[in-house]
Amino acid sequence: MKKRGIKIIISLILFLISMIIKFQNEWVNNIIYIIAYIIVGFDIVKKALRNITRGKVFDENFLMTVATIGAFGIGEFPEAVAVMLFYQIGELFQSYAVDKSRKSISNLMNIRPDFANVERDGKTEKVDPDEVKIGEIIVVKPGEKVPLDGCVIEGKTSLDTKALTGETLPREVEKGDEILSGCINLNSVIKIKVTKEYGESTVSKILDLVENASSKK
Numbered sequence: 001m002k003k004r005g006i007k008i009i010i011s012l013i014l015f016l017i018s019m020i021i022k023f024q025n026e027w028v029n030n031i032i033y034i035i036a037y038i039i040v041g042f043d044i045v046k047k048a049l050r051n052i053t054r055g056k057v058f059d060e061n062f063l064m065t066v067a068t069i070g071a072f073g074i075g076e077f078p079e080a081v082a083v084m085l086f087y088q089i090g091e092l093f094q095s096y097a098v099d100k101s102r103k104s105i106s107n108l109m110n111i112r113p114d115f116a117n118v119e120r121d122g123k124t125e126k127v128d129p130d131e132v133k134i135g136e137i138i139v140v141k142p143g144e145k146v147p148l149d150g151c152v153i154e155g156k157t158s159l160d161t162k163a164l165t166g167e168t169l170p171r172e173v174e175k176g177d178e179i180l181s182g183c184i185n186l187n188s189v190i191k192i193k194v195t196k197e198y199g200e201s202t203v204s205k206i207l208d209l210v211e212n213a214s215s216k217k
Contacts, residue, residue, distance in 0.1 A: 004095070008088050011040035015081050033077040041068060041084040111163045111182035111203050113147035119191075129181075129198040138192050146183045148194045149201045152176065155190035159183040164202070182206065 014036035018029045041064075048061040064087050071080035116129045117139040124139055129147040132138060137153065140146050146159070158170035164182050173179055179192055182203035198204055 004088065004092055007039050008085065008092060011036040011081070011085060011088075014039070015078070015085060019078060030077050033081050034072075037068065037072075037081045037084060040081070040088050041065075044084065044087070111145065112207060113145045113181065113203065116147040117141070117144075129201075132194055132198065134194055134197060136194050138194060139189060140185045140192060141189050142185055142187055144185055146179055146181050146185060146192070147201075147203075148181050148192070148198055149179065149196040150192035150194045151178055153191050153193045155188055157188040157190050158186040160186055164206070 014032050018032040018036070021029075023029055044061050045065050048059075048065040051057070051059055051061060064084065068080040068084050071077070071083065113129050115126045116132050117124050118127055118132055119125075119137040119139060132148055138148060138150070142157070152173055152175050154175060156172075156174040158172055159179070161167050161171050161180075161183050163184075164180060170186055171183075173190070178195075179190075180203075181198075181201040
């Protein structure tokens with residue numbers, strides 16, 4: 001993305017120079033336009049030719065190549081460069097948006113709980129969240145993710161809910177408060193009575209939505 005940005009800037013500078021400075025010999029301007037076009041459009045033309053050899057003709061690269069080369073053919077050099085520049089700027093913004101989305105999804109995937117501390121027969125067992133049943137008591141220590149939805153029955157703490165809600169400020173919870181899976185316990189040990197199995201929990205549903213959306217895309 002950085003490389004594409006540099007090419008766009010260089011091409012834009014050449015384009016503006018040729019637009020503002022009118023040389024006596026018109027071909028000097030045209031050569032500058034051609035150089036600007038090669039800098040910003042070479043990769044698009046290359047992709048279009050490569051895709052044609054693979055039987056994939058009518059894609060955006062092909063259409064951009066035909067449109068801009070056609071503009072050159074009728075002597076509209078500035079239009080040819082401008083069209084390719086605007087296209088590449090649009091692609092740059094799209095790449096930025098996609099990268100940001102990927103990072104957000106990557107952060108979101110980190111909310112998946114690895115284990116749950118369940119109280120059974122007076123002892124605390126570390127088990128897979130799938131093995132915890134409704135009504136069982138789980139213990140969440142500071143720094144651990146809340147593995148399942150439930151209700152706080154003992155303790156008071158602060159929760160990091162950024163991954164779920166985007167809120168930067170911690171959320172305070174105490175006995176009697178509902179709590180969602182995927183949050184991170186920040187301060188003290190709390191005990192939670194599970195109200196939903198893992199498959200029906202908030203974190204599980206969010207992860208399913210993300211995975212399904214990714215596969216459809």
